[in-house]
Amino acid sequence: MKRxxxxxxxxxxxxxxxxxxxxxxxxxxxxxxxxIGALYPLTGSSALLGDESYxxxxxxxxxxxxxxxxxxxxxxxxxxxxxxxxxxAQAEADRLITQKGVKLILGSYSSSISFAASEVxxxxxxxxxxxxxxxxxxxxxxxxxxxxxxxxxxxFSKIEIDYIKDVVAEKLGKNPSDLRIGIVHEDSxxxxxxxxxxxxxxxxxxxxxxxxxPYNLKSVDxxxxxxxxxxxxxxxxxxxxxxxxxxxxxxxxxxxxxxxPVFIGTGGGHTMSDFQKALGKDVDGILNVDFPQxxxxxxxxxxxxDFVKLYKDTYGEEPRSGHSLANFMGTNVLLDxxxxxxxxxxxxxxxxxxxxxxEPGKSATGWGIQFDEKGQNKLGQPYxxxxxxxxxxxxxxxxxxxxxxxxxxxxxxxxQ
Amino acid sequence: xxQFAQVVISGILVGGIYALISMGLNLILGVVRIINFAHGxxxxxxMYISFLLYSTWGLDPYVSAPIVAxxxxxxxxxxxxxxxxxILDTSATVKIFATLGLSIxxxxxxxxxxxxxxxxxxxxxxxxxxxxxEVAVSVPRLIAFLVAVLISLGLFLFxxxxxxxxxxRAVAMEKRAAALAGIPVKRIYLLAFGIGSGLVGLAGSLLxxxxxxxxxxxxxxxxxxxxxxxxxxxxxxxxxxxxxxxIGLVEAxxxxxxxxxxxxxxxxxxxxxxLLFRPSGLFSLGKGSEEVGLK
Numbered sequence: 001m002k003r004x005x006x007x008x009x010x011x012x013x014x015x016x017x018x019x020x021x022x023x024x025x026x027x028x029x030x031x032x033x034x035x036i037g038a039l040y041p042l043t044g045s046s047a048l049l050g051d052e053s054y055x056x057x058x059x060x061x062x063x064x065x066x067x068x069x070x071x072x073x074x075x076x077x078x079x080x081x082x083x084x085x086x087x088x089a090q091a092e093a094d095r096l097i098t099q100k101g102v103k104l105i106l107g108s109y110s111s112s113i114s115f116a117a118s119e120v121x122x123x124x125x126x127x128x129x130x131x132x133x134x135x136x137x138x139x140x141x142x143x144x145x146x147x148x149x150x151x152x153x154x155x156f157s158k159i160e161i162d163y164i165k166d167v168v169a170e171k172l173g174k175n176p177s178d179l180r181i182g183i184v185h186e187d188s189x190x191x192x193x194x195x196x197x198x199x200x201x202x203x204x205x206x207x208x209x210x211x212x213x214p215y216n217l218k219s220v221d222x223x224x225x226x227x228x229x230x231x232x233x234x235x236x237x238x239x240x241x242x243x244x245x246x247x248x249x250x251x252x253x254x255x256x257x258x259x260x261p262v263f264i265g266t267g268g269g270h271t272m273s274d275f276q277k278a279l280g281k282d283v284d285g286i287l288n289v290d291f292p293q294x295x296x297x298x299x300x301x302x303x304x305x306d307f308v309k310l311y312k313d314t315y316g317e318e319p320r321s322g323h324s325l326a327n328f329m330g331t332n333v334l335l336d337x338x339x340x341x342x343x344x345x346x347x348x349x350x351x352x353x354x355x356x357x358x359e360p361g362k363s364a365t366g367w368g369i370q371f372d373e374k375g376q377n378k379l380g381q382p383y384x385x386x387x388x389x390x391x392x393x394x395x396x397x398x399x400x401x402x403x404x405x406x407x408x409x410x411x412x413x414x415x416q
Numbered sequence: 417x418x419q420f421a422q423v424v425i426s427g428i429l430v431g432g433i434y435a436l437i438s439m440g441l442n443l444i445l446g447v448v449r450i451i452n453f454a455h456g457x458x459x460x461x462x463m464y465i466s467f468l469l470y471s472t473w474g475l476d477p478y479v480s481a482p483i484v485a486x487x488x489x490x491x492x493x494x495x496x497x498x499x500x501x502x503i504l505d506t507s508a509t510v511k512i513f514a515t516l517g518l519s520i521x522x523x524x525x526x527x528x529x530x531x532x533x534x535x536x537x538x539x540x541x542x543x544x545x546x547x548x549x550e551v552a553v554s555v556p557r558l559i560a561f562l563v564a565v566l567i568s569l570g571l572f573l574f575x576x577x578x579x580x581x582x583x584x585r586a587v588a589m590e591k592r593a594a595a596l597a598g599i600p601v602k603r604i605y606l607l608a609f610g611i612g613s614g615l616v617g618l619a620g621s622l623l624x625x626x627x628x629x630x631x632x633x634x635x636x637x638x639x640x641x642x643x644x645x646x647x648x649x650x651x652x653x654x655x656x657x658x659x660x661x662x663i664g665l666v667e668a669x670x671x672x673x674x675x676x677x678x679x680x681x682x683x684x685x686x687x688x689x690x691l692l693f694r695p696s697g698l699f700s701l702g703k704g705s706e707e708v709g710l711k
Contacts, residue, residue, distance in 0.1 A: 047532035225671065231419060244630075
């Protein structure tokens with residue numbers, strides 16, 4: 001009886017493996033399909049940017065398949081998977097590996113999802129290709145099968161402090177060491193991580209910290225934050241916010257008459273087109289450090305126009321943020337690597353990725369590619385943008401900049 | 417000193433918003449004795465209706481407020497008739513699962529219909545403020561606050577003096593005796609649930625110029641609303657109103673004196689103290705109301 005059962009089980013397992021591999025073994029005329037798991041939060045509170053991120057990956061794959069696929073005509077297919085939180089991420093990664101038999105998962109927009117899912121992939125020897133989550137820890141854990149194309153959170157803070165030292169101080173006609181820096185940040189992992197790095201780099205650069213204001217992301221009233229900042233009178237205020245709190249902060253800053261000469265947002269809500277829609281003209285002048293957006297020096301970002309066109313044709317609207325672009329760029333790198341290897345083999349893919357080199361200024365985001373030992377791309381960096389006439393325009397670094405920055409921001413009383 | 421005045425005013429104004437959202441919940445909790453976990457989603461639906469009326473016909477959220485309130489009244493009526501009524505005599509667990517399920521369903525329905533995008537309305541008065549010296553008072557928040565005052569007053573009078581109001585109170589206090597006295601309990605439940613939902617509809621309209629709507633917006637408010645209701649005392653309209661103000665004020669002061677990151681911790685600490693020493697709430701209707709919805 002027992003033997004019979006084990007036969008049956010072996011048979012079943014053999015059958016499932018055969019099934020999942022069947023496109024390869026199957027008919028000669030059929031194109032071979034390479035499956036990649038795509039793990040993003042598509043429902044829940046991160047749904048908007050999760051979906052936006054997924055679109056980037058989807059378009060990269062679509063474009064590649066249209067142009068003949070990878071490795072001599074193999075088609076790539078994304079297995080779209082919803083992971084609204086860390087628990088779901090773990091469960092879904094597990095499901096993708098054990099049931100769908102994928103050997104490669106890309107994702108994931110959110111760092112907590114990335115953490116949870118990459119634990120599972122690492123254990124199973126499956127490659128995790130991160131395109132958008134920013135927590136430094138994603139690659140700092142030193143996992144073998146994690147590779148990340150986008151810059152981590154610490155780069156955002158580094159760029160902010162460098163920019164304040166190199167550009168803002170001069171524009172305000174002050175010595176960098178006289179500048180008073182304030183931080184307002186939401187107190188989940190994203191906000192605290194960026195704020196910690198800002199603090200660290202500011203101290204290294206001898207900048208004065210005037211105030212640090214953490215708040216809960218779900219807060220429906222930020223008047224106390226605004227009033228505390230108003231008391232502290234910083235020259236430069238760095239903000240780390242998601243969308244709802246970013247909108248709320250600015251509305252209340254206007255109501256309560258908080259004037260700061262320079263405000264630098266750190267991606268998140270300050271990037272979104274919904275942020276601009278909600279606040280209208282009031283966004284003009286706000287700086288924002290983030291992944292590349294669309295108002296950028298096009299010579300530095302070949303392929304960007306094609307991406308935007310493809311996006312509009314596919315979804316019938318303008319890209320909602322740069323998340324899709326960053327995911328598009330990273331997925332392209334992945335597809336190049338798969339193309340070289342010819343198949344989805346985590347070890348070979350990793351090796352090929354380590355040897356993959358791309359100079360800055362040659363991709364749709366302008367990022368270069370060179371992975372370090374931990375799988376982190378060294379040549380990707382966030383850019384400084386400014387909201388000018390309702391558009392988020394790159395103003396720094398020079399190669400990518402489209403316009404010059406205008407500082408300081410006008411006071412509320414001087415605006416129309 | 418001006419900062420203190422500003423903090424107090426901001427706190428009271430946001431308290432008005434909490435009160436506005438809590439009163440509908442309170443009515444449902446106090447009368448029908450159902451913990452409506454979907455209350456936040458009712459608010460979300462109201463905000464979407466308000467937004468759609470604005471985006472399709474250009475109706476100002478204040479103008480469309482009665483329409484939204486009416487729509488939510490009907491919606492609440494239907495929800496009660498279809499989902500709540502059949503399970504009224506079952507255990508608390510069933511009721512909790514039913515409304516929790518409804519909450520998840522509504523969130524995903526909204527996600528399907530309108531995506532996860534943040535929708536806002538643009539009005540001329542949106543960030544208008546009245547300045548009294550250094551102190552700024554936001555106009556839409558002030559309006560929401562005044563409406564909250566009017567509603568709590570109106571509800572109080574309605575419950576106190578009209579026949580229907582008296583019937584609602586009778587059902588809230590002792591539903592069996594009320595039924596014996598000839599009060600149609602089922603109809604009163606429907607009505608209370610409808611009015612409770614209508615109030616949250618009104619709240620949604622008034623919030624639209626201040627906030628934004630997205631599928632999970634209800635979760636930002638609903639936890640606070642539950643705290644307000646329990647703190648103020650279930651079934652007491654003034655309790656909900658004052659509870660709202662109290663939490664708004666505590667939050668604002670804690671945000672300035674301690675840290676904005678800890679303001680929730682402060683009001684939850686107060687909440688725990690109230691639960692310990694006055695479990696039926698500050699302005700409760702009497703003993704036993706702390707077990708509302710669980711019996």
